[in-house]
Amino acid sequence: MSFLLEVIISLFLLLGALFALVGSLGLTRLQDFFMRLHGPTKATTLGVGGMIIGSIIYFSAGDNALSMHELLIALFLFITAPVSAHIVGKAALHRQIACEERTRNIPWQQNGDD
Amino acid sequence: MLQSVIQLTMFIIALALALNLWRLCIGPSLPDRILALDTMYINAIALLVVFGMHEQKTLYFEGALLIAVMGFVGTVALSKYLLRGDIIE
Amino acid sequence: MTSFARKKVFPHKLLSLFMLGVWLVMSNSLGFGQWLLGGFLAWAIPFFTQSFWPQSMVMNKPWLAIRFLLLVLWDIVVANAQVAVLIMGPRQKLQPAFMRIPLELKQDFTITLLANTISLTPGTVSVDLQMNEGYLLVHGLHVTDVDATIAEIKSRYERPLKEIFECSNP
Structure with a gap:
């Protein structure tokens, strides 16, 4: 495998891993549930996407044949991640999880005004 | 070089998994824990993909795909249970 | 039957x-x-x-759909960079907000696409859909101007979707 190819694969892997780490950091660090929802749905999904691109290049170059089936995982995750975020958020809304004070337009507090 | 980058990647993902585990333990609410589990399975997929590269086998792909499918179903089932108190309506 | x-x-x-x-x-x-x-x-x-599956999906403008897909993919990458910066930055300065986006779309499939797009792009996650009142509840991680954000989502994502899937049968 050529050196340039190794550098490209390493870049994708490290970028993906960093995004996954940032998503998990957001899950740990932010204050209320709805803010935590943002980290995993975006950063982690893109992180897995980056690592999968790295894996596709690695196996395609190693076997000298295009190996695309990892792409299915990325496709599936990009379809399901918003759906699971939506339904977890819906469950949290239903239970009226405590929000940060400064959140505007909290739905269950303004039912009276409109 | 690539082998050490792969090991570094695995280390970073393991760190992310540890952070998720911390969130899973401290909660504080049930949706938080579901979200932590959800993130954990996505990170587990990433770990499996990178581990497949480490071992130079495509075998682990099937495992990763299965985790992706089952994890999604699990998240939806748990949330559905919180929403309705029942999974299959 | x-x-x-x-x-x-x-x-x-x-x-x-x-x-x-x-x-x-x-x-x-x-x-x-x-x-x-x-x-x-x-x-x-x-x-x-x-x-x-009684509703059959009709795609009116395939070229517009490809352009929309590229736009969304680009937005996903940009959104991730932005959210990463927000997460690493000082958390006391974040201004989260709920937003109600009134829907013009009618078909289930198109609304699903819109909700998924919103969840994958800059700092917003769709959390609830009220079909009978016709709005989508969206949570934003850092929103400085609520009305501007709603208008941007409507012009950037809802209008192309409406043109691609729903224009021929109003």
């Missing part, structure tokens, strides 16, 4: 094409047998389940 005579041979052409593509990618080969098996499955599954 749909009678057998009224069944279409290809009820969902795009879905069939998509299934064939997924099959070929999954089997990781382009051999003749895979084309045959994938083609059979891509025909048989939509055909025998068509009574569960």
